[in-house]
Amino acid sequence: MAKKNDAIISKLKNIGEGVLDDVESGHNPSMDIMTRSINNVHFDEASGVIKLGNDRQKRFYFNVNQAKKFLQTLLIAKQIKTLIEQDKPPLSIRQLFYTLKHEIPGAGENTFDVQEESDPIIEDIEAITDTLREDLNLIATPNGVISGPMVVEDKTGDVLDFTRMGSAGGAVPPIVEDDYFHIKEMSADYILVVEKYAVWNLLNQEKYWKKNNCLLMTGKGQPARAERRLLARFAEEFDIPIYIFTDMDPWGYYIYSVYKYGSINLAFFSEKAACPPAKYIGLSVRDVMDFQLPKSSWIKLNDEDNKRIEEISSYPWFQKERWQKELSDLKKFGYKIEQDALVSKSIEFTSNNYLPHKIENKEFLE
């Protein structure tokens, strides 16, 4: 822990020392910033992950357009360093913004006016130091819950047994790195990630995780950083299958892809939070016939859905033949189906029929 922080502090120091060198050698002080625009983001076929490329830009002090941002970058880097050195609790990026927002004496101007100024700089610093925001002591709000055979020692010293978390399941904490969330035991045969809380709740109440010896997690829709990063850790540390279970619609497919490949707008994070082994368990168009899903549970695709199908069809990470087929089958079928709708077969259908059948027959999309 101390060692990890030492390394991070030294990386943050490097930013300032580079500037100091420039000053001392009479150059225009500058910093190397990774380009985070879409042009420098690519899908890396080999690793199966959305990655930030190597393009860099210089941010100069003596440049009317860059001077304020230059100052802001140093302020944020310094503040993060100080907070880590003083062993302060992690803050949200909004709280960090507030610790830094103040009037510059005599200048009649604020260091920062709105959070839209500090957020991208935090991302710059993540990329410059090759360090996750969470290791810089910054958090985002987590939403997920988990149940199943895993025992974790939390940074607080508390030992959390996820087979004994009651109806609520265990909450995903804001930081899931090893120093905060040390996985002591994990005996699950696989991990099942469920899009919707209501479906997770049904499976949890039925003790699906116990009957099937699996870890059962939901990110409550589009996952937050913590759930994505935790799934990535599971993939790094345990050699067990990971299944993603969502609605049969482009939004559900996209949630799967965010877990598996990452996302364009957080490309730096994606490298560290992607989960390449994740497989899509459903719902998929062939399920409609295979499981005789009743027509009353179909919902007509609307314009927005169709537009979104077009969009994700063009994403490089959806180019595999079977995904292109799935997307065009969905469009042809003309209806979406929610995972909640499986209860129309029977309350137990999801746990007793659908999931076991898909897993037994290895009917996954990848």
Added chain:
Amino acid sequence: MAKKNDAIISKLKNIGEGVLDDVESGHNPSMDIMTRSINNVHFDEASGVIKLGNDRQKRFYFNVNQAKKFLQTLLIAKQIKTLIEQDKPPLSIRQLFYTLKHEIPGAGENTFDVQEESDPIIEDIEAITDTLREDLNLIATPNGVISGPMVVEDKTGDVLDFTRMGSAGGAVPPIVEDDYFHIKEMSADYILVVEKYAVWNLLNQEKYWKKNNCLLMTGKGQPARAERRLLARFAEEFDIPIYIFTDMDPWGYYIYSVYKYGSINLAFFSEKAACPPAKYIGLSVRDVMDFQLPKSSWIKLNDEDNKRIEEISSYPWFQKERWQKELSDLKKFGYKIEQDALVSKSIEFTSNNYLPHKIENKEFLE
């Protein structure tokens, strides 16, 4: 548990039996439905709670405009009864909708087309049977987390110690009624409800709940049903102060009022989920001077904020003199301040200065 369910089943049966009586006596079959429109909702000064009044309407079978709704009401009541009798796990209201949505044979019409048809009927049945949705085995997604000196025995048999829930805190389950969430021990001196997760997280990381022997909860913004109902249970079962801590803006004040008084659109639920003893601990306009909150943390009120101030100023439950003063002071001041912004004084300011000062000096708004 069995007894409670027997009582609920008998109430649900009553609906059908009333209809049967009408049929047998040759009357147009009808049901008494509580009127849930705004005209039948009032703020009850005596209990300090938003309540549904006693107005009722009849829903008839032989009425072109009501026949479908009549049928739907019976279908839902029957389904809820069946699911309870069969001891099924609780469903979301969307899942319940899917269990009932099917084509009526020969009619070429569905029982239900969209969930907007079934949701209000569930509310009707809650009111007819005077039973919370959660006791009808229906859930909404909870969002909250809690830490502090409380031990709960969950319906699963798991014993949950909220002093040992790590960095994440303990998740609020979807049903917090005694049969699901039995509070075995509670030794907190008070309960502090925090609007925002980031502020809850900071206080939790600082072990505020331990240093101050309190229960620390957040509903992550506007609370869901489970957090509201849980706070109401705390007020019913424990004679300790309950403080609500939000942003200084009309949205924060409104969150306080939802916890304390309930809300218009869920008036039936409000009677059972309101928390009359709750006190507003801040942020309030006088804090700006008292704590010298720096100008850099003020945010100019925008049109939407001002409009919302006007709106909540007219609500009956904001008519107390000091709330009217607070609202007009906010308007005059012209700025809002987020609770997150207290970190601009220092990271520890919220836990070491602000909250202890307010509690010691009993500076609450009620």
